Amino acid sequence: MSLKAASAAAALLGTGGTVLCSARLDLPERFNFLSLDGVSPNSRSIQRLRSRILVNEDSFHAFPHRLRLVFSIKAADSTQPSSLASPEKDIITDDEFSLAKVSFGVIGLSVGVSLLSYGFGAYFNILPGSEWSAIMLTYGFPLAIIGMALKYAELKPVECLTYSDAQKLRDQCATPILKQVRDDVIRYRYGDEQHLEEALKRIFQYGQGGGIARRSAPILQKIREEVTEDGKYCLVLVFEAKALKLSDFEQRQPKFASFFGPGITAEVVKGEKDLYEVRLISNTTL
Structure with a gap:
């Protein structure tokens, strides 16, 4: 293949890559002569390229040696804007020791x-x-009994995902109630059936008119601290509710705002499968 044809192939794909031609390479299949890094062999660009190069497929039978094109695709130029590029946020790991993260049931039982x-x-x-x-x-017998009782009534903390930009805003922008909610759900609790039990009982009105059955109550799975697009601190409560719909959360959106308020705005978003996200956005800005 001539240099002109190779250049045309690179221009056709639009990769801006490097074309390497090897002239003594016998391939088992005549249509597998093209190898592209990062480009699907069934893409439209490849099909157009084959139609340009393989004008006569039978002509390859006349040659004992076939050509192979290898396109080494380079990274995009950093000076040109890309709509797909988005800055990555750092996740802060909570490695600080606290008694709230210790299971007293395990200690007493041990x-x-x-x-x-x-x-x-x-x-x-x-x-x-x-x-x-x-x-x-x-002393060992009562300690073992107390440890077993605490272990039985133990409610494990939920997972907390905190982004670095949200951590910087927490102290100044998060309301005292949002801070308390975060601290309560990331520690061990005893005697409660689930996290935020009192809040969910008032918001969803278990067993009351217009409410839901207690067995259908949403369960808090994890929380997330992030920053909204307009730079506000947001605490996201991720619930699992197999028996509820998005409308059940949306009609109680004002109740979420009033219970966890004042100074916040509540939003409801449908997550994956049976997950629903309640976004508690602080109205306090820097």
Whole structure:
């Protein structure tokens, strides 16, 4: 193939790439002579290119050696704007230690079982310290019971996804109620059936006229801190509700705003599958 044909092929694809021609390459299939990095072999550009180059398919049978075009596609010029390019946001990981992130049920159960095990071992002279066996059994039994009770009533924290730009706005723009909601759902709770139980009970009015059944109540799966397009702090509550529809959330949108207010605007968005997002946007700006 001539240099002119190779240049035309590159121009036809619009890749601005480099064309390398190899003249001693026998391929098993005559239509697989074209190899493109990042371009689908069934794309319209490839079909047009083949129609330009393979004018007569049977002519390839007359040559023992066939040509192969390899297009090395370069990255787009950074000086030219791209509508697909969007700045990536950094996700902040919460690695700070806090007692709210510790399960007291696990601690009580572990300490209680350990004291009971060692106490029985010392009492039967299997382990040393027989003089302390009575004390270990006395304290180990109630600690184990309390630990099991806390573990049974334990409500695990939900996942919290925080973007760096939202973290910078949290202290100054987030309302005290939004901060409290965030702190409550990312820690262990005991005795509650689900997170935000009191809020959901008032908003969806379980068992009341115009309300929903308690078994259909949405369940908080995770929260997300982000910044809106106009630069406002937003706390997103992601609920799973298999028995509800988007209209069930939309008609209660004012109740979300009033319960978690003042100073916020509530929006409802349909997520994937049975997920619904309630966006609590702070009206406070810098």
